[in-house]
Amino acid sequence: MNGGIKEEFSNAWSKPNNAVVQLILINLIVFVAARVFKVFFDLSGATDTFFFLFRKLQLPADVGSFLLQPWSIVTYFFTHYDFFHVLFNMLFLFWFGRIIQEFLNSKRVIALYVLGGLAGGLLYMFIYNFLPFYSDRVGESLMLGASAGVFAIVVGAAVFMPNYTFFLLFIGPVKIKYIAIFYVFMSFIGTTGANAGGEIAHLGGALVGWLYISQLNKGTDLGAWVISFISFVKSMFKPQPKIKVTHRGGNRRATTKGSSKSASPTSSTPQTEIDAILDKISEKGYESLSKDEKQKLFNASKK
Incomplete structure (x- = not known):
């Protein structure tokens, strides 16, 4: 059984065009690890230490606090604490992410998720620091969760294929453009509520989803730099092939012609x-x- 789980986990990373599952796994791993560490910290009487460390993964609204933990602009959108929070985020990521993955490939799922998370976090900090309504919340506000990145994917899928239909329990067939409009509207009216920071981040992610697909339809990929950066980071951890140089006497043969013959033209x-x-x-x-x-x-x- 253990071998099977290990093999399935390994396959999830080696499979091509599998970004949706990979993003879900990263979020679940961080969630499970946080809750397991919480138990150990509780048992050792160091619960406060756990929450101190856990806050370092969350995005603070206060700019001064953010400058002390700049990595949180990325870690926050892979971090969850509540079970239902991660559950619903991952369900939406799975449902809508498959549309982007199937028709636009895995790389654009990742690009949408990362750009949505970054935009959501930046908009959250900007609004909290520049609108007087939120001034009394800035110092204590922290944000976590994948929602901004997920909203980018939801809206991106709705812009790309607005008439794609989901069959919802108790409701029936609903076009995804209406699902996206509903959730964006709910986030907008929630921007003055208890989860104001999260709702603002949702809107930032939604804006990226619309902008990304709109520009992609015009031939511009706004997420190309994200993919290039991730590819560069991955290349740093890949073992470099060993190059062996040999010298042989006699006639030398040029390999250029031979190699060109073996290459087949692709349409x-x-x-x-x-x-x-x-x-x-x-x-x-x-x-x-x-x-x-x-x-x-x-x-x-x-x-």
Whole structure:
């Protein structure tokens, strides 16, 4: 059994186009680790120490406090404490993230999640420090949770495929554009409530989701730098291949020609054709695509 779990966990990271599961796993690992450490700290009589350390993962509204823990602009959107908080965030990430992953590939799921989290955190700090309404909360306010990144994915999926339909329990079929509009509206009216900071972050993530897909449809990928940075970090932990140089007497043969013969030409779909397919999805839904158009979109998503 242990071997099976270990193998499944390893496969989740080696599988291509599997960003949704990977993001969910990271969030769950941080959640489980926090709760396990909490038990040990409680048993040792050091509960206050646990919460002191746990706060270092959360994003403070106060700029001075943030400058002492700048990493929190990233760690906060992988951190949860309440079970239902992480549960609902991960459910929404799974439902809506699969749409982005299937049609736009895994890299854009990650880009949307990270950009949404960053934008949500920055908007939260900006609003709390510049609007007098929140002035009495700045010093004590801390934020955690994946909601801003998840909202970016929810709104991004709704902008990309507005007529994609979910079947909701007790309600029936609902187009995802209406689900996104509902949750954005609820976040807006909650910006003066008990969870004001979180609701503001939701709006920041939602704005990124709309902007990202809108620009992507025009040929601009706002998340390219996120993917490049993550690829660079990953490359630092990959073992570099050993290069062995040998010298052999006799005739030398150029390998350029041989290598060029072995390479097979690959066909690519022009960006204009992909844009036309995306426009068709936006207007008529994914179901309106022909088999050939679906294949072209799938091939483009793997690049």
